[in-house]
Amino acid sequence: MSEPAPATPRSAALVVNPAARGVRRFDPARAARYLERRGLTVHLSVPETPEAATAAARASAERGDALCLVVGGDGSLRAAAGGLAGSYTALAAVPAGTVNIWAREAGIPRGIRAAFECHLAGQTAAIDLGLADGHPFLLMAGIGWDAEIAARVNPRLKRVAGDLAYILEGLLHLPALRVKPAAWSTPAGRRAGPFAWMVLGNSRLYGGRIQLTPGAVIDDGLLDLIAFCPSGLLPAAALAARVAAGARQGSSIVSERTPELVFETPGFPVQLDGDPIGVTPMTFRVAHRALRVSLPAGPLPGVVGGGRWEVGG
Numbered sequence: 583m584s585e586p587a588p589a590t591p592r593s594a595a596l597v598v599n600p601a602a603r604g605v606r607r608f609d610p611a612r613a614a615r616y617l618e619r620r621g622l623t624v625h626l627s628v629p630e631t632p633e634a635a636t637a638a639a640r641a642s643a644e645r646g647d648a649l650c651l652v653v654g655g656d657g658s659l660r661a662a663a664g665g666l667a668g669s670y671t672a673l674a675a676v677p678a679g680t681v682n683i684w685a686r687e688a689g690i691p692r693g694i695r696a697a698f699e700c701h702l703a704g705q706t707a708a709i710d711l712g713l714a715d716g717h718p719f720l721l722m723a724g725i726g727w728d729a730e731i732a733a734r735v736n737p738r739l740k741r742v743a744g745d746l747a748y749i750l751e752g753l754l755h756l757p758a759l760r761v762k763p764a765a766w767s768t769p770a771g772r773r774a775g776p777f778a779w780m781v782l783g784n785s786r787l788y789g790g791r792i793q794l795t796p797g798a799v800i801d802d803g804l805l806d807l808i809a810f811c812p813s814g815l816l817p818a819a820a821l822a823a824r825v826a827a828g829a830r831q832g833s834s835i836v837s838e839r840t841p842e843l844v845f846e847t848p849g850f851p852v853q854l855d856g857d858p859i860g861v862t863p864m865t866f867r868v869a870h871r872a873l874r875v876s877l878p879a880g881p882l883p884g885v886v887g888g889g890r891w892e893v894g895g
Contacts, residue, residue: 592621592622592623592648593622593623593625593645593646593647593648594617594622594623594624594625594642594647594648594649594650594651594674595624595625595626595627595638595639595641595642595645595647595649595650595651595671596610596613596614596617596624596625596626596627596651596653597627597628597629597635597638597639597642597650597651597652597653597654597658597662598610598613598626598627598628598653598654599629599635599652599653599654599655599657599658599678599679600628600630602653602654602655602658602678602679603655603678603679603680604653604655604677604678604679604694605653605654605678608653608678608694610626610628610653611626613653613694613698614626616695616698617651617698620698620702622649622702625641625642625645625647627641632657632658632660632661633661635652635654635658635661635662635665636661636662636664636665637665638662638665639652639661639662639663639664639665639666639671639673640664640665640666641665642665642666642671643665643666643668643669643670643671644669646670646671647671648671648672649671649672649674649701649876650662650666650671650672650673650674651674651676651698651701652673652674652675652676653676653678653694654676654678654679655677655678655679655680655681655682656679656681656682656683656684656720656721656855656856657679657855657856657857658679659673659675659684659720659855660718660719660720660854660855660857663711663718663720663873664717664718666873666874667711667718667869667872667873668872669874670874671874672706672874672875672876673873673874673875673876674697674701674704674875674876675688675690675697675875675876676690676694676697676698676701677690677692677697678694680856681789681856683721683785683787683789683855684720684721684785685697686787687721687785687786687787687800687883687885688875688877688878688883688885689877689878689883690877690878691878700878701876703878703879704876704877704878704879705876705877705878705879706874706875706876706877707801707874707875707877707886708801708871708872708873708874709800709801709871709873709874709875709886710784710800710801710802710803710868710869710870710871710872710873711784711868711869711872711873712782712784712805712854712866712867712868712869713866713867713868713869714852714854714859714864714865714866715860715864715865717854717859717860718854719784719854719855720784720785720855720873721783721784721785721787721855722781722782722783722784722785722788722795722854722855723781723782723805723852723853723854723866724779724780724781724782724852724853724854725779725780725781725782725845725850725851725852725862725864726764726777726778726779726780726850726851727759727778727779728779728781728853729850729851729852729853729858730759730851732853732856732857732858733851733853733858759778759815759818760815761776761777761778761812761813761814761815761818762776762777762847762850763775763776763777763847764776764777764845764846764847764850765846765847766780766843766844766845766846766847767843767844767846768807768838768840768842768843768844769840769841769842770838770840773836775811776811776812776813776814777809777810777811777847777850778810778811778812778818778821779809779810780807780808780809780810780845781794781795781807781808781809782805782806782807782843782866783795783798783805783806783807783808784798784800784805784806784868785798785800785885786798786884786885794808794825795808798885799885799886799887800885800886800887801870801871801886801887802887803841803868803870803871804839804840804841804868805839805840805841805843805866805868806837806839807836807837807838807839807840807843808835808836808837809835809836809837810825810834810835811834811835811836812834813834817834821834821835841867841868842865842866842867842868843865843866843867844863844864844865844866845862845863845864845865845866846862846863847862847863848861848862848863849861849862850862852864
């Protein structure tokens, strides 16, 4: 990525997802006035669709804003990242979604005002952006069972129950899940055989509760692959219990770090950061340090390896 032009000092976009779980009583105009009292020139947007959120973030990058403050969940951040990639404008998460995995990874506090203050006094870094046939993701891509479950979660239940909605749907849908043959390839080689589920982790937390890819570093140019390949449904249930207990190795578990993966077999559902996005075949790769993010001042979060840091939003 070529070095972008410097951002406009003290200029920011405020992009608010009106459907986010945490904005039921949130007043975007009042929030914009608060930021203006803190010395920012604020460009407010309340997009109704992910495509409109991407466009708002792209406009922020084109203006040269220092920050693009996104009030919403991980899906909102993913949409904004697609518009900010390659620019100097930093994605600043204001957690108001269902799980807020990136905010947890980065140490961004809950509470909209607390998050604003965190970014105003924070630091920025360049991190990797995952791409699935060009669709961006910050945290992870999932193929197979988890994407199938994510596609079935009721949005209304998700707003009420949060991440427990995924667990409930998983339990309800478990009898319908099947192990199927699949093939994929990375620069290290090709693998084919029984397949249930794969995660390509750009970061560590999965679902906000467990670390399926505990060694992932979000600026190393690699995705941490973990694939679950049991021979049938009963071995799959035993494997799931082992994974829940912390297992990350075994004869039915494949793990690797890779800059790219081509999933060849058609028809497997795919989710990106919890959002269903389509089906395979699909190519997954890393855009190395293509996205700037705003993070709290102080010690670096463990998921960040060696990005170049700058003080101040």
